[in-house]
Amino acid sequence: MSETNPGTPEIKSSDLEEKPTAVIRETVPMNALREFFDRAYSSVMSALQQQHVQLAGPPFALYRGMPTDVVDVEAGFPLAAPYPGGSDGGVTAGTLPAGRALEALHVGPYESLPETYNAVMARMQEQGLTPGNAMWEYYLSDPSAEPDPATWKTLIVWPVA
Numbered sequence: 001m002s003e004t005n006p007g008t009p010e011i012k013s014s015d016l017e018e019k020p021t022a023v024i025r026e027t028v029p030m031n032a033l034r035e036f037f038d039r040a041y042s043s044v045m046s047a048l049q050q051q052h053v054q055l056a057g058p059p060f061a062l063y064r065g066m067p068t069d070v071v072d073v074e075a076g077f078p079l080a081a082p083y084p085g086g087s088d089g090g091v092t093a094g095t096l097p098a099g100r101a102l103e104a105l106h107v108g109p110y111e112s113l114p115e116t117y118n119a120v121m122a123r124m125q126e127q128g129l130t131p132g133n134a135m136w137e138y139y140l141s142d143p144s145a146e147p148d149p150a151t152w153k154t155l156i157v158w159p160v161a
Contacts, residue, residue: 008119009105009106009119012103014100014101015098015100016096016097016099016157018095018096018097018098019079020082020083020094020095021060021074021076021093021095021096022047022048022053022083022091022092023040023075023092024044024074024075024089025072027072029070030069030070033071036075037059037061037075040076041075041076044077044091046089048083050085051083053083054081056078056079056080058077059075059138059139060075060138061075061137062075062094062134062136063134063136065134074094076091076094078096097134097159099132100160101159102129104119104155105153106155108150108152109149109152110149110154113156116154116156120158124160129160130160131158131159132159132160133161135157135158136156137157138154138155139152139154140152140153140154140155141154
């Protein structure tokens with residue numbers, strides 16, 4: 001494994017398969033995202049345990065449109081099968097869409113995620129691609145288990161329109 005500059009993440013193209021999810025979707029002020037995530041992941045996990053639903057990946061957040069002071073976001077988990085429940089505490093069935101996307105592994109604090117997004121956007125522009133209207137992040141590190149933000153890993157997935 002070669003040493004890479006933390007400012008230049010590896011960006012790869014992938015073909016995604018549709019994945020069922022269980023999520024809570026809200027429009028949230030950017031400065032309230034952490035509270036929303038804490039509440040959403042806890043509520044979704046509780047609903048999944050009640051329904052005996054199997055997870056198929058780490059927690060994620062899907063953003064629709066370009067974030068401003070507020071963001072249209074859904075937070076939850078990918079599942080092995082579609083979420084069977086109704087709207088339990090705001091938890092609903094969703095999907096991560098199929099299609100071509102660019103992916104980049106961000107290592108470091110969440111505050112520096114925009115740098116990695118900018119690198120993905122630059123790669124799309126280089127390749128003449130149009131960014132999709134939604135993108136998502138898989139949170140591969142648990143901040144409560146990994147207290148050092150410099151080691152946090154977040155996989156950015158940005159579909160191409």
